[in-house]
Amino acid sequence: MHQNRSPEDKARLINALAGGWVADAASLGLHWLYNSPRILEVGGQSPEFLPPKADYFKGGLGYFAHEGKKIGDVSHYGAATGVITDSLLANEGKLDVRDYQRRFRNFFGPGGGWCGYLDNPTRVTLNNLNVIEQNAIDEALKTTTAHLTDQQKRVLVQKVLPYTRRLSGDQLAAPVRTAIDLTYHETDVQEAGVHITETIDQHLRPESGADDMQLPAVSKLPPLVACYCGSDRLMEVTEAAVRVTNHNDDAVAWAKCAARLLDHLFRGDSMQAALAAAEAEAPDQASLSRAQSGASLDAVKAGDTFGRTCYLHEAMPVIFHILTHASSYTEAVRANIQCGGDSCGRAWIIGPAMAAMHGVGSEHGIPLSWLVRVSESPAILSDIEALVQYPQGL
Structure with a gap:
């Protein structure tokens, strides 16, 4: 059963998803500058939408990763969010892990559309996808009973891979036979090709991610949560999506915390209720509780206390502190930038x-x-508007 969204729900989701893109782009200029006094010196009270410059990092601890980017561009976090958005759009708002993996590989891999920094989960995921596929090919060739020459094996693998990368199950046999028939008319060779195809398909794994518990695990969640908010399957699809890039139990646990937070807010609940529901999912509830204490917003102190790096056990308390105490979108984004460190990653929550x-x-x-x-x-914005037209993925 699918549930159509009300106009009010659609508007809230459009606003929310736009908020991720804006916050990422606003943070890019000072992303990964860890020295808060240097951030204040460079950006003052309005540190948003600065052009990425290596000069900002002189005299401060940090890593300049965005050479060649300009004002308004998003980070690699935004690029990855775009990939899962494209996959959700192609599948009517449903998560298709195989499709997501293919698009991720095509976009970030050789010849893809991304030009910029690659984080550790992305690099390892790309390598893992290659290894998983090669292991599947080896298993397919090992179990093939037809008498094939080495050349025939190479040609068959070359012919079937374009299909195993975009199709699955019953979709494979017919187009593979047609493709093989262009070169080999023999029935036994064609059947061997079908066997290779189906065996590869059966051995491709959905858990392709790095053993990594950094922010890429949660930064791509907003469009997924938008499609599944209010659904009993939200935690299931959250884990499946996270393990594509971050095959790590702590990363999954923090992602479920972030997904629960967004789920409640996307459905119109109060910030207090959403934070409470999310905290119940967290692997370290005590740190989130401490982060919400105090009477005022002090993101720099939160960074000093919990950490500013990309690791989720540092980032999530800082996120909870800002969300608890900020009174506006502008105040929250500026506080996040002024905290320093992985501001672009935190921006996506x-x-x-x-x-x-x-x-x-x-x-x-x-x-x-x-x-x-x-x-x-x-x-x-056009993609966001299209995405929220799909019924909730129940």
């Missing part, structure tokens, strides 16, 4: 959460002037 609460264009929402500064914003 902070931005959607605050935009779900406060919308676009209001005193507390996403400033319209920020929205239009995001590179390729018309295409991004």
Whole structure:
């Protein structure tokens, strides 16, 4: 059973998803600068949408990763969010792990569309996908009973791989036979090709991710949660999506915490209720409770206390602190940048959460002037609008 969304729900989801893109782009200029005094010196009280420059990192601890990027561009986190968005759009709002893996590999791998920094989970995932596929090929060739020459084996593998990378199950046999028939008319060779295809298909694994518990595990969640918010399957699909890039139990646990947070906010619950529900999913509830204490927003102190790096056990308390105490989207994004470190990674939870609460264009929402500064914003917003038209993935 599928449930159509109300106009109010669609509007909230559009605002929330836009909030992630804006917060990432706003943070890029000072991303991975860890020295908060240097951030204040460079960006002052309005550190958003600065052009990425290596000079900012002189005299401060950090890593300049975004050479060649310009104002309004998003980080590799945004690029990965775009990949899962494309996959969800292609599958009517449903998670198809095989399709997601293929698009991830095509976009970030050799000859793909991404030009920029590759984080550890992405690099390891690309390698794992190659290894998984090669192991499947080896198993297929090992179990083939037809008498094939080495050349025939190579040619058959070359012919079937384009199909195993985009089709599965009963979809494979007919087009593979047609492709093989262009070169080999013999029935036994064609059947051997079908066997190779089906064996490869059966041995491709959905858990292709790195053993890594950093922010890429959660940064791509907003479009997935938007498709499955309110669904009993949300935790299931969250784990499946996370293990594509981060095959790590702690990463999955923190991702479920983040997904629960967004799920409640995307359905219109209060920030307090959403944080409480998410905290119950967290592998370290005590740190989240401490992060929410205090009477005022102090993201720099939160970074000093919990850490500023990409690891989820550092990032999630900082996220919870900012969401607890920030009163507007602008205040939250600026606080996140001023905290320093992996601001772009944290932006993909902070931005959607605050935009779900406060919308676009209001005193507390996403400033319209920020929205239009995001590179390729018309295409991004068009995809967001298309994604929320699908019924919830129940």
